[in-house]
Every structure is written in C-alpha cells, then in structure tokens.
Amino acid sequence: MANSPYTLPSLPYGLADLAPAYSEELLELHYSKHHQAYVNGANATLQKLADARADNAYEHINGLQKNLAFHLSGHVLHSLFWQSMTAQGGGEPSAVLQAQIKADFGSVDDLRNQVAAAAKGLQGSGWVCLSWDGLSEKLIVQQIQDHQSNAAHGAQSILALDMWEHAYYLQYQNAKAKWIEAYWDLADWAGAEDRLKLLKG
Ligand SMILES: [Fe+2]
Structure with a gap:
C-alpha cells in the first residue's frame, strides 16, 4: 500500500493574503507545521495499522484507532478551515x-x-x-x-x-x-x- 495517501493541500491564497486579520507568520506556522503534523500522523498511523495486520499483532489497536481518528480528522478539518477563509470574505452570505x-x-x-x-x-x-x-x-x-x-x-x-x-x-x-x-x-x-x-x- 502507498505510504502517504494523505498530502498537505495547497492553500487557496498566499501566506500573506489574509493579513492583517490573520498574519503571515501565524498562517505559515499553522499550515506548514500544525496541519502538516496531522497529515504525517495520519499516514504513519495507516502504516502502523498495515504492519499490525501483517503481523497479526493487535496489542496497540486501541491507540492506533484513536490516533487514526485524531490525525485524520485534524487533516480534514484543517483542509476545510483554509477553504473557509478568503481575503475577500466577510459580509453576509448570498x-x-x-x-x-x-x-x-x-x-x-x-x-x-x-x-x-x-x-x-x-x-x-x-x-x-x-x-x-x-x-x-x-x-x-x-x-x-x-x-x-x-x-x-x-x-x-x-x-x-x-x-x-x-x-x-x-x-x-x-x-x-x-x-x-x-x-x-x-x-x-x-x-x-x-x-x-x-x-x-
Ligand atoms: Fe489548527
């Protein structure tokens, strides 16, 4: 199986484009460090689950299932979070x-x-x-x-x-x-x- 099915999505804007409401420094840190960590964590957990299946070794299954839910949900929510903001945002819904x-x-x-x-x-x-x-x-x-x-x-x-x-x-x-x-x-x-x-x- 592929080792990295999850990848960090591209941002729909530049790192400085949401400033001053959301600073470039904060966006860069949040996106490239925090979001990336959830992507890495989800990929690593899938690999550990594959290893557990291959070895029929399930002594850590509860922790692995918990980590999968945590990291994958973190990846999904951050992907939506970037899409939820735009420099042309605000006002009222159409x-x-x-x-x-x-x-x-x-x-x-x-x-x-x-x-x-x-x-x-x-x-x-x-x-x-x-x-x-x-x-x-x-x-x-x-x-x-x-x-x-x-x-x-x-x-x-x-x-x-x-x-x-x-x-x-x-x-x-x-x-x-x-x-x-x-x-x-x-x-x-x-x-x-x-x-x-x-x-x-
Ligand atoms: Fe976050």
Missing part, C-alpha cells in the same frame, strides 16, 4: 445560504451568536463547524472537541472555525472573541454556499 441559515437559525446574527458561544465555551481544544445534516435537511452547529469528538455522524461541515490555541494565540493571545470576530471578517460565505449546494444536490 441568497441560497442566507435563506437556509434563516430557516434553520432565525437569522445570520443568530447563527453567529451560537457559533461564538460554542467557540468560547469549548473546554480545551476544538472546533466549531457549520454543518449540513442531510437526515433532517438542516444546517446545524457542531462544537467539536479535539478534532474528532462530540461530532454527529453523517453531518457534513461547510465552514470550520479552528479554536485550538495554535490557531490564534500567536496573534490574538487569549482574546478568543477578537479571533472569532476576525474569522467572520474572513469567512468565505460563497465557498460555503458552493459546498452546501453540492451536499443538497
């Missing part, structure tokens, strides 16, 4: 996404308030995602612990807010609310709407 948000949350401000509350309320590291639940055909907010816990199976995220300290501390220190405000100024609503349309079919 028609289709706005209508869905109003139907499911009341208003865009109601959504923003729920996201901010979930983000500030996170115990430890995690994410807040706007996700499409195909079962109810509604958008939901998910407060994800670490990368892989407290998430509803089946819901597909269309916008991701990284609330790990490594995502903001270098620039915003402990001012979580300022990081959340900056994120809304960068939010790529058009991209989120494209993802929603694909999921709705």
